[in-house]
Amino acid sequence: MKKLKDQTLVTALKPALRRSLLLSVSLLALAACSVTPEPIELQEIAQTAVADQSLIAASEEKVTGPLDLSTAVARALKFNLAHRVQIMEAALANKSFELAKMDMLPILAATAGATARDNDNASSSTSVLTRRQSLEPSTSEDRERFNASARFSWNVLDFGISYLQANQEANRYLVAELTREKAMMQLVQQVRTAFWRAAAMQMISGRVDTLLTEANKARADLDRVLNARLRPPLRVLEEMRTLSEIIQQLETMQQSVSAARVDLAALINVPPSQEVKLVAPEALPMPPSPPTDLERQELMALVNSGDYAAQLYNIRIEQLESRKALIRLLPGVELFSAVNFDTNSYLYNQTWAEVGARVNWNIMRLLAYDEIKDLNEGRKQLAVARRLATNMAVITRLRLSHETYLSALERLRRTRDIDSIDSEIRRLTLQAAASSATSGIAGVQSEVRALRSTVANLLAYADAQNAYGLYMVSLGLSVAPEDYQSKSVEDLAGLVKAAFTKWEAGDFGELPQIEAAVQK
Template identity: 35%
Template sequence: MKPEPFTVEENLARAAADRATLRAYSPKPTGPVSLEEAQARALAYNLDHRLQMFNALLQDRQLDLTRLDMLPNLTANAGYVSRNKELVSSSASYLTGDMVPSNFENVSVDRERTFADLTLSWNIIDFGVSYLQAKQQADRVIIAQEQRRRVINNIFQQVQTAYWTALSSERVMPRIRPIIKEARRALAQSRAAGAERSQDPAEALRYQRSLMEMIQQLEAVEEQLAVAKTQLAQLMGLPPDTSYRLAPPTGRQATPRLKLSIDDMERIALVNRPELREEAYNGRVVLNEGRRAILRLVPGVTLLASLNYDSNSYLRFNDWSEVGARLAASVVRVASIPGVAKLGDVQLEIADYRRHAMTMAVIAQVQISARQYAIARNTYERAHEMAQINRNIANLQANTQEAETGSDLDVIREKVNAVLADLRSNRAQADLQSADGNIFATLGIDPLPADVKAATLPELVEAIRQRRQQWREGRIPVPVLPAPQAPAQPAQPIPAMAATIASNAK
């Protein structure tokens, strides 16, 4: 066999087909896109989410196959045999070893014959191993569902951040371009005046330098904002060059307020976070894996039953049935059961410690996300006030210019300051919304109701809107954790475990 790379024509055909498929994959928006519609489109058309859905479906199909392993083996066998010579046999005396004179040559098998059998076998140990394997696969199905929940939460958080960043772009971009145009016109006028030597050259150059610095600053902002809608389109499954508009949310939605205490958020996160649930299911998988390892070492009992047929004419009965039982054991493997059991205990203990470490990380994430939300809200309020002040200054400077008491440079500078202040305010609002989405994802709350049955995009949008309304109003159920039966203690004290590891290392 030799490597056979695709030809140029095949690569071109593949690229064209993939491009056409992606462009037809997600319908183009017909109106302004709201945050809920952007999240619904990401849920319906995002390829990463689709891939995770197929992974969950694959695990579910694997469970169907694993269930079949618990059934007994039913084997059908048939064949045809032909000899070119008769199967002739003779017999000898057991005592002397001499040939028996009578019946010196015997034939007991036809030269041509057919045979068939239907055998049912069931190994009890294999059944137990397959049963535990099926339980493990059932847990893996749930793990895949939890991983899908995590992907959905991450996608919703990314969409929320990208949406507000793109909305900032739509709000500020129309104001940047006229200012750049005005600054370029003032720059051209200053250069023309410098060529005519109608003003001081040093003052003219400083004036031009200030204009160029403002133009560069605005162009850098314009370039950063230009990619925001492209990133949002990619999350929604749209081609990057798709043209669409965004629908600004209402004022009540624009500045969310947190209505849960830190203790409430910790309890919600510990119950709902997909990572913690996944680790709990992984613990069950590890437990059943240890049981499977021990069960493989136990002596196996196999039950047999078969229906047989042979066309040999020398047989008195050409069809018959058989039943039997077989016991098989490896003495060496049985002796290793204690070691395998200890290995399983260690693996289970590691799974417990991994879950505890994840629990600690989740609690820390809740604390950090709440603090980041408070900081983002304070930053937004200050940026909003500063933007209002800069707008007032820009208006006063414009009135001064109309009264012919101010310079063009001062007017342009204050317009730039006002635009940049508005940009900082919008970015602070985007950061606040991102912090709000981060808390939502940190708590592991499902962005869709559990009983949602959305068949169309508008129905999905409405379901997301209702869920967001519950979040804004604080109508999120807070679980009540039961009191522990006894103080939780690790299976082995940390210093003793560390000493054991160090001793083994030596």
């Protein structure tokens, strides 16, 4: 009798099972076919590019007058797009830190649900002694019911791990700030280099254009002389070749002028097509001599180095990671309380509250204690090794930048001497040309040689400024306060100029405090 009843029940359930299986397979098939690659259309790319260009133009502050170095640096700090990305990355690290702090809070979870079925959730019982049905089929649940609960729980182990994780994120945020500051110093250095190269090219652009016009005119005159056979062809061809080389050199100089302007425009977020006049003294002063007490400079470089400080923060992070690994070996204690509600009419109490505690401990994890201890020791040794390597790298960078700066100053002195000699040769050649003692091409050659010497002198000055800037970067010196983004370009330019003036006077600010710290 019971077997027949079971077969009848299975037969009744088969259509429902078939429908459920068919529905599940259909849903899976639809899910598998619903995802297809969607390449971005060229029109969409073009529209995005145009919109981005509009955003870039809107973020620019128009240049209304000549730019000096301090203003160029201020504009770069305010408007350089790559630097803005660094600022956003630091802000994102701060958000991660704030989010990690939220993980320390207890969990308050609210749940609600409704169920409905087409028949009763009934069951019967069988005696384990006689194997006979002991009760008629009965139910204790409504066909349609609604339930809800609010559960407050706090896991002590998770709280400890979240606390350590929040401390790690705090240190990562500080590392991100150091990275942003390092990027800022590198940006200032790039602007310094591009500014002086552009200024050098600006100083000689007029002479280049004039000489190029004269050289092209002389070349045209030689073409007429050659066609008319007024002079020996071999002599004329040799002069034409010389002039062609001169024209090639002058055109290369013109290209350098344009490239230097484009580089600077990109750094200060100015359209490359916009003409920007740079302010630089006609008589370029020699850059300042570097300090001779390198031991004090090494200590300053280490104290100011973002890379070295980042390694100290990384040691903190690794120590916290080691503590997290050890804490995970402990049992987890969870405290909880909840309030519940259920519309089931069979319940005697449809609302109730509960409190409790639960302990969970993976005892097998204790077997990994020795491995965890060795791993933590390895982390510690690696962090210390990285710190020592960074210490040496900072000192090496300082020493190399110091030597590079000294060499750049020496090259600048040599090029100034050569420029002075070639300028005198040019003056004498022009005097001779005025008295018709020399040919026109000799005058052009003398002009070009003098121009090449002037260009070499100006580029050597730009290289010396670049080496000086690299030396300041190796010392970890920053030109702007922490709140520089809130300042106007004019105010920020004043702060940058004041910092440059202090450095050129040999006043690096932090040395007395460092000496006092060492003596203590």
